[in-house]
Amino acid sequence: xxxxxxxxxxxxxxxxxxxxxxxxxxxxxxxxxxxxxxxxxxxxxxxxxxxxxxxxxxxxxxxxxxxxxxxxxxxxxxxxxxxxxxxxxxxxxxxxxxxxxxxxxxxxxxxxxxxxxxxxxxxxxxxxxxxxxxxxxxxxxxxxxxxxxxxxxxxxxxxxxxxxxxxxxxxxxxxxxxxxxxxxxxxxxxxxxxxxxxxxxxxxxxxxxxxxxxxxxxxxxxxxxxxxxxxxxxxxxxxxxxxxxxxxxxxxxxxxxxxxxxxxxxxxxxxxxxxxxxxxxxxxxxxxxxxxxxxxxxxxxxxxxxxxxxxxxxxxxxxxxxxxxxxxxxxxxxxxxxxxxxxxxxxxxxxxxxxxxxxxxxxxxxxxxxxxxxxxxxxxxxxxxxxxxxxxxxxxxxxxxxxxxxxxxxxxxxxxxxxxxxxxxxxxxxxxxxxxxxxxxxxxxxxxxxxxxxxxxxxxxxxxxxxxxxxxxxxxxxxxxxxxxxxxxxxxxxxxxxxxxxxxxxxxxxxxxxxxxxxxxxxx
Amino acid sequence: xxxxxxxxxxxxxxxxxxxxxxxxxxxxxxxxxxxxxxxxxxxxxxxxxxxxxxxxxxxxxxxxxxxxxxxxxxxxxxxxxxxxxxxxxxxxxxxxxxxxxxxxxxxxxxxxxxxxxxxxxxxxxxxxxxxxxxxxxxxxxxxxxxxxxxxxxxxxxxxxxxxxxxxxxxxxxxxxxxxxxxxxxxxxxxxxxxxxxxxxxxxxxxxxxxxxxxxxxxxxxxxxxxxxxxxxxxxxxxxxxxxxxxxxxxxxxxxxxxxxxxxxxxxxxxxxxxxxxxxxxxxxxxxxxxxxxxxxxxxxxxxxxxxxxxxxxxxxxxxxxxxxxxxxxxxxxxxxxxxxxxxxxxxxxxxxxxxxxxxxxxxxxx
Numbered sequence: 001x002x003x004x005x006x007x008x009x010x011x012x013x014x015x016x017x018x019x020x021x022x023x024x025x026x027x028x029x030x031x032x033x034x035x036x037x038x039x040x041x042x043x044x045x046x047x048x049x050x051x052x053x054x055x056x057x058x059x060x061x062x063x064x065x066x067x068x069x070x071x072x073x074x075x076x077x078x079x080x081x082x083x084x085x086x087x088x089x090x091x092x093x094x095x096x097x098x099x100x101x102x103x104x105x106x107x108x109x110x111x112x113x114x115x116x117x118x119x120x121x122x123x124x125x126x127x128x129x130x131x132x133x134x135x136x137x138x139x140x141x142x143x144x145x146x147x148x149x150x151x152x153x154x155x156x157x158x159x160x161x162x163x164x165x166x167x168x169x170x171x172x173x174x175x176x177x178x179x180x181x182x183x184x185x186x187x188x189x190x191x192x193x194x195x196x197x198x199x200x201x202x203x204x205x206x207x208x209x210x211x212x213x214x215x216x217x218x219x220x221x222x223x224x225x226x227x228x229x230x231x232x233x234x235x236x237x238x239x240x241x242x243x244x245x246x247x248x249x250x251x252x253x254x255x256x257x258x259x260x261x262x263x264x265x266x267x268x269x270x271x272x273x274x275x276x277x278x279x280x281x282x283x284x285x286x287x288x289x290x291x292x293x294x295x296x297x298x299x300x301x302x303x304x305x306x307x308x309x310x311x312x313x314x315x316x317x318x319x320x321x322x323x324x325x326x327x328x329x330x331x332x333x334x335x336x337x338x339x340x341x342x343x344x345x346x347x348x349x350x351x352x353x354x355x356x357x358x359x360x361x362x363x364x365x366x367x368x369x370x371x372x373x374x375x376x377x378x379x380x381x382x383x384x385x386x387x388x389x390x391x392x393x394x395x396x397x398x399x400x401x402x403x404x405x406x407x408x409x410x411x412x413x414x415x416x417x418x419x420x421x422x423x424x425x426x427x428x429x430x431x432x433x434x435x436x437x438x439x440x441x442x443x444x445x446x447x448x449x450x451x452x453x454x455x456x457x458x459x460x461x462x463x464x465x466x467x468x469x470x471x472x473x474x475x476x477x478x479x480x481x482x483x484x485x486x487x488x489x490x491x492x493x494x495x496x497x498x499x500x501x502x503x504x505x506x507x508x509x510x511x512x513x514x515x516x517x518x519x520x521x522x523x524x
Numbered sequence: 525x526x527x528x529x530x531x532x533x534x535x536x537x538x539x540x541x542x543x544x545x546x547x548x549x550x551x552x553x554x555x556x557x558x559x560x561x562x563x564x565x566x567x568x569x570x571x572x573x574x575x576x577x578x579x580x581x582x583x584x585x586x587x588x589x590x591x592x593x594x595x596x597x598x599x600x601x602x603x604x605x606x607x608x609x610x611x612x613x614x615x616x617x618x619x620x621x622x623x624x625x626x627x628x629x630x631x632x633x634x635x636x637x638x639x640x641x642x643x644x645x646x647x648x649x650x651x652x653x654x655x656x657x658x659x660x661x662x663x664x665x666x667x668x669x670x671x672x673x674x675x676x677x678x679x680x681x682x683x684x685x686x687x688x689x690x691x692x693x694x695x696x697x698x699x700x701x702x703x704x705x706x707x708x709x710x711x712x713x714x715x716x717x718x719x720x721x722x723x724x725x726x727x728x729x730x731x732x733x734x735x736x737x738x739x740x741x742x743x744x745x746x747x748x749x750x751x752x753x754x755x756x757x758x759x760x761x762x763x764x765x766x767x768x769x770x771x772x773x774x775x776x777x778x779x780x781x782x783x784x785x786x787x788x789x790x791x792x793x794x795x796x797x798x799x800x801x802x803x804x805x806x807x808x809x810x811x812x813x814x815x816x817x818x819x820x821x822x823x824x825x826x827x828x829x830x831x832x833x834x835x836x837x838x839x840x841x842x843x844x845x846x847x848x849x850x851x852x853x854x855x856x857x858x859x860x861x862x863x864x865x866x867x868x869x870x871x872x873x874x875x876x877x878x879x880x881x882x883x884x885x886x887x888x889x890x
Contacts, residue, residue, distance in 0.1 A: 001675035002675060002676055002677060004677045004680060005674065005675045005676050005677060005679050005680060006668055006669075006674060006679035006680055007674045007675040007679065008675070009680070202530050206530065455692070488529075488533070492529055492532035492533045492536050493536045495533050495536075496532075496533050496534075496535075496536030496537035496539075496540055497536075497540060499533070499537050500537050500540040500541050500544065503541060504541075504544055507681065507684050507687050508687075510677060510681055510687045510688075511552075511686065511687045511688070511690055
């Protein structure tokens, strides 16, 4: 069931109808409606076997939270009136129990993820090309596993009390809009909303619809149209592919990747808004970033913050890294001492980010590229500052700001070489040809030779137009303007006109994607 | 009574969308596609005995006028351009509502049993069906609510006909529509080398041109070289519908030029698919004939019979329709018609003087 379908519209409308109905709302049953809808949706999309895995994740992570609470309660009770030695022993035992439970739950869940997503791919003879033990990779497993693990770690560290109601917790894990592609929400931000009472609010509904429309525009007027062109340019495997064709393919990919992913997230967030549930933002105009580090605070934000909170800081603050930092400070200077642990942590984080995307070499290379560039830029920050001063650059000027944006865009696009050109040797050729065999004419000829995308010129022009629309909206958002509020503040007809234009852009995108043949005979 | 702003926005949006949709449909939805012509003419027919269903291969191959002359029956060609199997199933379902029909002939190529489907063709097919239907809304609902479409974008885009079915010859399209011409007066009749002569049959006078690309073959043009579970499932449905109604279903692989057959893969892929399909249909009790493999003593399909690597022209349709009737009549007379066809690659190749030297004019062994 696609988001853009009559089935999904009816499904959502039915859910909303029941959700906002007075009796349901007044009896505190809205979360039950969401749970039923989520489980139904997951069963429909994932099938029975996938259901088993999400239940295992929900059950084990819920149980972990309850165990931590139970251990903590028992420990607090036991240490009352105990002497110092006893308290010390009690604490040791308590921490050991908690840590053991944490490790077991993490092993179960990450182990399942690894077995299904990675071992099956790396050893097809063992498990089959796509799955472990003949089981299909459960939909959304990467997202709900990370989301559930964040809950486990938070309850382990006592950030908030554990959820006592398993069904409420199951809703947090399985909430249907987010299940396929995130965002990776945090329990303390999402769960209170899921269980709260929500009255009908036009603002949430209107914002949701607008967000959904925007997501469809990105997906169908940009991402889907560009995908086949990108494939034709980047998947030839031809070692003599013109560098100009590669550069064009990568630039188109930068648009397609953003439009596809952020468009999907817009739809997800918009659907949640319809139920007055506000999810974590996952994109914040990433191509306006002024550094690669800034880019990763704007792109797949929830994955970045997850990595920051559960990998980067825990790793960087380990005794080993602290000792390393001291050693570096002593032998390599103060800046190195402060920065190197973070650099190592960043490389680790992005290595994991790469693997999270998939077990293929190009994802790992892409992750490491990002980690190394961020680490390098942190290490070289003082050198860059000295260079800017020596060149009398006004680093606060608008011009320098634009320079940083363009520089970051180039750096990000180099990273897309790793992400999108899957074959190692072809990628090497593409890199080489980008610098040593640009061949603009050859690239144009290659573009002209594309035959499986009919009306290529119109398709590209239209996608470019849609990209401009997204660019303008992004600029407005970057300046802090609430686009939805501004739109709905207008008079009815102009607002309706803008919305209609958005819908028509989506429809034209569909039309161009399914371009038929020529004259009347070829008309179906 | 003051209407709230959200309601005003919604009403204004709806009005704009209806107006824009009407305008875009008028400008872009083609005047007289094959589906619309077929359904309109089909609805005029009475007491049909036989229908031919399938994509353009079928539309150009079975000439109902010749068939009717030779058999004394009444037939109609329900094939349309790019007709996917799901639409064929719908065509058969509609046909079986006519109690007079006792034979359904499915004319396809291997590609039609693969996984690729033209959404445009399917959509236009249903638009044609609904425009010629007495109950258009029911037809609309059948489309959007069917399991094939309900959970997909087609269920929404169905409301916007120009999305999936649009012509690039906009000026001519507007001209025909503004002139209020009958779909049979123009467009098709005046198309280059093609004439719609009625009963769903499109007559093509073009032959494979001298400058044609020898690499344009079924193997190269169509990426799928296998049958898909989806289309085989639909074929099962068609078989079941016909058997339930006591209607004979005949599956025909329409003629392709020899160079297309001989260039299909390098390791016997063509005959592997042929064997699979034959065995599958035999198991289901369905007659199947592959006229690309018809022995030359029964009919020769040379270059003069083809428009391209997969479509026969008018000469080919005449020859093929007669050959088809000959096979049916031979079978009815108790002959073993399997003797009329090649069944192995070696036998087929042996019928050519030089099977490895591919050309548009492949010489047969005398």
